Amino acid sequence: MDKNTNLPEEENSALNINADENVSGTEHLTDPLEESDTDALETELRESRDKYMRLAAEFDNFRKRTAKERIELFQTAGKEVITDLLEVLDDADRAQAELEKSGDNAALKEGINLVFSKLRSKLQARGLKAMEAIGKEFDPDLFEAITEIPAPTKDLKGKVVDEITKGYYLNDKIIRHAKVVVGK
Template sequence: MAKEEIDEKENELKSQEEQIEQEEKVAQEQNSADLNEEKESEENEENPVAEEELSAEEKLQIEVAEAKDKYIRLYSEFDNFRRRNAKERLELVKTASADLITELLPVIDDFERAEKAFHDNADVEALKEGFSLIKNKFEKTLANKGLTAMDSKPGIEFDSEIHEAITKIPVEDKKLKGKVVDVVEKGYLLNDKVVRYAKVIIGE
């Protein structure tokens, strides 16, 4: 009986030792896990700037992407505007003279009627009067569009801004030297801009 009691006690002691070892092992694992958590926490506390820097970098990447998208949109809109503007200008150039042509059509009609009158009417005075009316109508139409004839009467000072000297001729009157002696072809201004220089002869 004494031996059985001793064996039983040894078994109990052994069981208690195993239980203690198991509890120590669990405690060590728990301590290790706690240490790891503390270490990670310390690392996060020591490197908050790294997370902020990463966040700032991401923000910058987003801002760059948004700016790039905005730039592409603006460039596309400007390119469309440029093409549309070029097309409108081209159409404007093609139709710029449409108004003038439309107003000149009645003058052409008058010329056709006058041409017919030359064959049907032998009255020279009537023909002259009709021709004069057509000429005045034609000049008035051009004047309404801003066309004016230059003042290039003989005796005025030569002006290279509006005159084109085609030749010089000797003159007896000294007052005419260097001045316009004759006008070979009238000059014209369109809204105060020279569209054709007056061809003149200068005295020397």
């Protein structure tokens, strides 16, 4: 009898043979279902990682885009107020030009000029910048052509000859296009 079991030797030897077959069989025997399952799991894992990386990148782009939009919103928050004040600024420019022509009262001119310069400086502090147009190459993205006239010189062909209404930027964004006369 074997010392490990109480079975007779014949039965024990049969069990040992079966045990040996099972042990040796598992070393060389591979289950085809396990390999395909492993491949499928690895493929699924790669796809999941790819989806995760794309989702993370998409979220990062969304975060950056909303931050940029928020900054732009703060920069142009007073756009309507400043746009309404542009008409006042145009009137101020016209009044200043008329004051320069008349030679009546120097103190009056100085006072009105101070008011106009203060208005301009306050608007500039808020990000308003006048557009330079005269003598520039005509660009339909910046200027609105009111009319074309024969160019006084060959240099002014296709360029802005006169400015009817000034154009303005608010924090480097156009809020009003300049109305200009173009030389042809």
